[in-house]
Amino acid sequence: MAATIRRGLFAALAGFAVLLCLCYTGLAVVISYVTEDMLVQRLLEREAAAIRTRLPAAASGSDLITVYRQYSDLPAPVRQQFSPSAPRAEVFTGTGQHYHVLALDLQQAGRPERWYLLADVAPILVVSRLVREVGGVLIGVALALVGLALLLAWLLARRLVLPLQTLAQEAQALLPGHPPQFSARGRPDEIGFLARRLESTFTELQTALRREQAFARDVSHELRTPLTLMRNTLMLAAEHPLQALEQAQLQQGVDELGNTVELLFALARAEQIPFETVELRGCIEQCLLRLLEEHGWDASLLALDLPQRLPVRGHGQLVNLLLNNCLGNALFHGGPACQLTISFEHGCLSIHNTVPVGQAVRVQGFSHGQLLLARLAQVMQWEIRFHPGTADYRVDIVPVMAA
Structure with missing residues (x-):
């Protein structure tokens, strides 16, 4: 039973540790990509504000960002994934380019126009490059941390279950008639309370068994004599009427039998008084x-x-x-x-x-x-x-x- 509890506790702690590692790893990856996208989006917004101040000039002040006045001027891979009415988009291509598009609504000569800012962010992506360059190291560190978490989970499970295992072994080694003595009875926690309760329960059980054995022994020993006397007297009564002496002996046996039964029941209830x-x-x-x-x-x-x-x-x-x-x-x-x-x-x-x-x-x-x-x-x-x-x-x- 103790081994089963230890395995169950180890599985729970190990599962929790691995799940926690995976959750934090996934959270770190999500935060990295979101931070990267927010940075690119912030660059596009700053460039859009700069273009509004430089109108009617349409040149971009950044080498990464290109300004397109017509939707049809956008590269074909971008037009396939970006709708003209969409305010912004992130475009992935199969040729290695990675684009961010921002729609810019302007007023030219009293007419509304929509320009498009296209940023090729593949050269500045950090997360994907980091994964390619040091991904093996990160995976190794993650596996080492998972192994350390499993080791700690095993040590904790062993340490936490060891008192229960010792208590179970001591309870299993108890012999009939020997007073129970558990090593964990002095602990101030729940295991100590359980050990003390087990000691008192075993003691009460042994006392009850001794009382039952004594009661059975007393019934067998103390009631035999008056019953024999009464049985012999009744056997003689079948041959001739009972004389005064025999009646007195029979009454004596009945009285002694009642007195002995009263004593036996008083002894059986004595420890509850x-x-x-x-x-x-x-x-x-x-x-x-x-x-x-x-x-x-x-x-x-x-x-x-x-x-x-x-x-x-x-x-x-x-x-x-x-x-x-x-x-x-x-x-x-x-x-x-x-x-x-x-x-x-x-x-x-x-x-x-x-x-x-x-x-x-x-x-x-x-x-x-x-x-x-x-x-x-x-x-x-x-x-x-x-x-x-x-x-x-x-x-x-x-x-x-x-x-």
């Missing part, structure tokens, strides 16, 4: 009220150690989803009798829950949801760490504090 200042303490309190309403958990088992205000930078929806999942998982794994402690110290939010000794391992939430929670924190540039234990479980969240 602008960052804002979020009051973290308010979000924690809202999540706790929601858990108390849904699970009927004993609030006396809760211990809060939080500052009065916790302004952080993030997405309000993602912050609520992250806290809801962390607190929900804490209650799910710890059971209704677990003690829950939420504290904030040295820029780190800790969610700590106890796990009753001897309780069977319950597969939900953290067993396969840590990846999603880590990605939720990563989108907001937060840190999250999981500390499992036999008697307790702690999650540490390091948010980005607002200024």
Whole structure:
């Protein structure tokens, strides 16, 4: 493509240069001939004025000009191309003569007469002699100038298209997953603007592809467990009616499936949501009220150690989803009798829950949801760490504090 642009630009510049040379050459030739004819015409007019002052004498004061009182006295080649009623004419002959004729209307003895001034200008023609004597030199100079114009056109085309060609080669050499870096991004002209726009477009495209791949991977990984649970429960329902435990497992799978889908769509839309200042303490309190309403958990088992205000930078929806999942998982794994402690110290939010000794391992939430929670924190540039234990479980969240 770059080579085609360069050839097209070279053809345009070369064509313009050659056309300009031809136009100026033609204009110079036309001006030369017009100037020559105007000079001869001026000589005839001056001679006509002189004859009017010397009447009745009819002799011409110039060796180049002859006065004819009768039209029939004019040379035959002149009469063939000049009409008696014409005021002036330029006559070309095949024998080498070149004439200029001027009609002169006079008054002789009260009668109008028409005389004719004939100038043989072949000896004083300069343009034709110049072409014969130095025409080769002029043609050589013209060809040299045309060659120089073509060389300049080629150099200009190469110089102007080289940044575009480099940009195209760099774009063609881009590899999937590698950040784009164009050398022309620092230019202040349109090519620099194009390079910067290409960089941002490639970056956004790679981000969109990574987000799509992550979404497909998360859908495949995170939805498999609840779907398997629901499928197995429904297969057992074909043999005997569902018991309360099986119904609870089915409801659990539906809830987890809905929660996971909500998380996945929130992650897919996360980069389109602008960052804002979020009051973290308010979000924690809202999540706790929601858990108390849904699970009927004993609030006396809760211990809060939080500052009065916790302004952080993030997405309000993602912050609520992250806290809801962390607190929900804490209650799910710890059971209704677990003690829950939420504290904030040295820029780190800790969610700590106890796990009753001897309780069977319950597969939900953290067993396969840590990846999603880590990605939720990563989108907001937060840190999250999981500390499992036999008697307790702690999650540490390091948010980005607002200024």
